[in-house]
Amino acid sequence: MQNDISLVDVSGQAPREQTFWPTVVLPKARIDLEIDRLASIPRPDDGRRAAAVNHPMNTGPVPAFAPGIDVHIEVLKPGEQTTPMLRNSSHVDMCIRGSATVKSGSKEFPVEKFDVWNTPAMHPVTYTNTGNDLFVRLSYSNAPLLERLDVHYISDTASQGQVERSAADTELADKQRRAREAAKPIYIGTEGAQMLGYEWLVDIDTVDSKLLHWPWKDIAPHLETVYGMDISYTGRHLYVLYNPATERRIGTSHSFFATIAKLPPGKVDKPHRHTSAAINYIMWGNGKSVVNGERVEWQAGDLHFSAPGWSVHNHASRDEGFVALTIQDHPLHLAMESLLWQETLKSPVLKLGSDAGIQTNLASMEA
Template sequence: MAVPEKVKPEDAQKYYDTADSIGLKPGWMQGEGQPLPEMEPFLWRWNEVEPLVLKSGELVTPDRDVERRTLRLATPGLDRGTTHTITAALQLLLPGECAPAHRHTPTAIRWVLQGQGAYTTVEGDKCYMEPGDLVLTPSWTWHDHNNEGDEPMIWLDGLDVPLVRYLRANFYEAFPEDQQPIVGVAESEKRFASGAMRPAWEDTNVPYSPLWHYKWDKTYDALQKLAEIDASPFDDVAMEFSDPVTGGPVLRTMTCWAQLIRPGICTRAHRQTSCAVYQVYKGQGYSVIDGQRFDWNEGDFFVVPPWVWHEHANDSTDEAILFSIQDIPVMKDMALYREEAYPENAGHQPVTSQFKG
């Protein structure tokens, strides 16, 4: 920005320093119509993460003091959260353990990574968890986790805590007992899992999906069927988990996707005002994020900040499947969502560096 000739550069700098010292920021010093970067793309390798998750079982126990045994995916550039709107963390529950019942205003999802025998109870509905399952615990719903199996369970937690905290709406309440009463098993599935039909006598008027539990076998089948007929040039075979009543996203503040990246596919680059946290559920490949190449393998996690170019590729002979948590719903509800395709080189960015970690 040009400084008028009547103001010497040293005087201008003194002005800015004085303004900064009393907490003032000149509006004309902001960026030219582009979001300012607050976080960096980053990747966490499962072969480094898993041992620490398992080791955490020797350090703490989920009880009324600890509540949840979790390790947060901490993105460089952010003090809290994995993005500015989403916190993602790995949770471990050992055989015989109970993560006690509570509820909170932040909304949460659970994406199951490994193990058998655990369940989450949501508002009295017992949901058995298996790898690839998505379990919702919407805002202010009672929920607890229990492992009645004989092996450790690990899942990915995704919560809108940074957004709720920023809005000063973060509330919490503990249930009187460690476990809430179970009133049914897989009831939400029996009512709504068909996706095309629902109980005729019920007026389901809640601001989230009444289906708590999305099973992996149905997710995988849906991806395979869509792959037979269509795909996105930017995301390949991408499907959004949906509310069976509204057809929209499962939650008001976050949406969840499953993406099949077929062998040999390299998607075109685009950017969005939304952000995303990815988990590589199956296979291997790479993503180019703002010119930086991120090679990923099964189990890895990576984050895509808002308004950065990104594309995905599968250079193997086997399919790759990505799960993601994105904040698209809140951006759309606030009329702030926008998307732009990369305009050059047939939609592919030049690779200028490679992530080393």
Template sequence: MQDTMQETAQDTSYYFADHTGAAEKKVDLIPAVTIPKEAIDAEIERLANLPAPANGRRESMIANPLTGVGEGLAPGIGVSICVLKPGERTKPIRHNAALVNFCIRGGGQANIDGKVIKYGQYDAFNTPSWVIYEHVNDTDELQVRLTYSNSPLLKKMNVYIVEEDPQPEKFKKKSTDEHATAQSPYGTFQISDDGAQLMPYEKLINPDVMKSEPLYFPWKRVKAELAKLASLGQSYRGRRLYLLYNAATGRTNGTTSNFFATFTIRPKNIVDRPHRHTGAAVNYYFAGSGYSVVEGKKYPWKAGDLMLSAPGWAVHNHASLDEDVYELTVQDSPLNVWMGSLLWQESLDQPIELLGASTGFYTNR
């Protein structure tokens, strides 16, 4: 008789990780990283000297090996150097990552979801996710952009979806849904006094739309507003910056759903207070010089340097030297607000707050 107690093969697609009674390990913070102007310039020159690729995209991601899958500079923030020679253009593309674009040399135009944005040096604009876009260099100078993407996070989730050379008319949305007559007759309704509700499938797969538009932030306009913040004087304890705000992000205060981008002026000889937050920050300095202290280590920087200046939850502060500093900061705080994970400590002698779920901090303005 066949043995009914045969040993079954071990399924290695999963395992049980027993955490019974275990304390969570302390976060292993990654260090700050500075990419000097000289290295960026050399990579720009290398890209410009390559033969024109079929898709038109001369692009190099600045990969930090400590961030894992996705070739990010921070775990959830990818930064690419994008180069177009005069007369070149990229082929159309779309993907489910949203972008912040920052032109650091030359100019040109972007065609994003049918909208044309003409931009020059230090102008910024966003590219919403899953829209068709392309870039054109219609100038006589080399065009160089820094592009900030949440693709590293999507790659970690194994859901970064890219459509090369998409055809706008390929998939026309039906004006009527074949399931329209099968709508739930009950809708969304409350089932307890504390506000718990039940929502039917038809609403689950058709959420309310808040469309994110491509928005243009010209540097000249922003610079004029920053000049007013510079006049606040040494006694002001806040940071002199403006968020490039996209109203579609609502209370999360973002430029995209993942990132905020801010333009900052640091008047000469200003030293920030040490602080920390779970959002990671990447700074590009395009005027002036200074230094940052991150987890007790000093990092000097100058105009043209790019820096992972605040790995998530690392204590840090920044200081300008004997001239004013201008910088663009990209930080993944909006994502953390959505997740309910944006811990922030504005000063180390103040309590940690969960921003978006509790009252935040006040400056002395």
């Protein structure tokens, strides 16, 4: 292998032209057919009847609907249960049909249509269909990126999986806690550059990463507030389902935000773009979009790859308006300092998280 290493001359080379995956809509009818098919096959060993939605431009290594986001349609028949798995991907799920019990450690809660929850990495969850109908959820994860990096760790909890720390180990760790405090920073220059010992690399400040649940019955009443806002509002008629573990990156998982929008009729967003990619699931109503110059229409039950990263796009509501779940890999880009955002095509390209952010007219509307 050593001799196969090549040196590629990139001197003076122009930047590679980026490939925008086109906008596509997976219609409700196809999703429903797939749900029926998954319900008809023999139960797989791990209990997971699942189909991954694959964009026609995807080159792998795993099915994905956006370059860094996969969407699985997961089905459980009444009485069925899944096998809990340990994965270092993190997930955001929405129930789109039926009901189930979600169990993770000592936490257990019921979910029903349009409930949303996140599953942190390395957090085994058991789903049990306790209802009489099929339980169907859309499960979004950052697995495509981890697979591209060839570091997607997946193990069932029964095999080697998680090695529990013994009580003695934990006690020792507590006693030794903050060995890094003995590794004093060495300051270099006057602008903040430092040198730190190894302890700083392996004893990171922790943030409690919880599985959180946003029941639809608690979300829905608040959506009337944004639905009732005048269409002269320059922001978006939505709420982000915020997980405090993501801190200033305002996510639902560490990679994705989930927003629920409820747009009044006749609302047309200004064309804009961002490096984060977005996938919309239309929960109610209908509308249309222009993405990279391509016009598409969509309605309740459709899954829309609505914003390929850095593609100019805008969405508009029709008839009664619409309600949509948007999953976008916004927190991931914030962590990478790569979240470029252009709110209108006449606005500057901002690096959100470093540059001063975008201001809407919300304050003047409330006056």
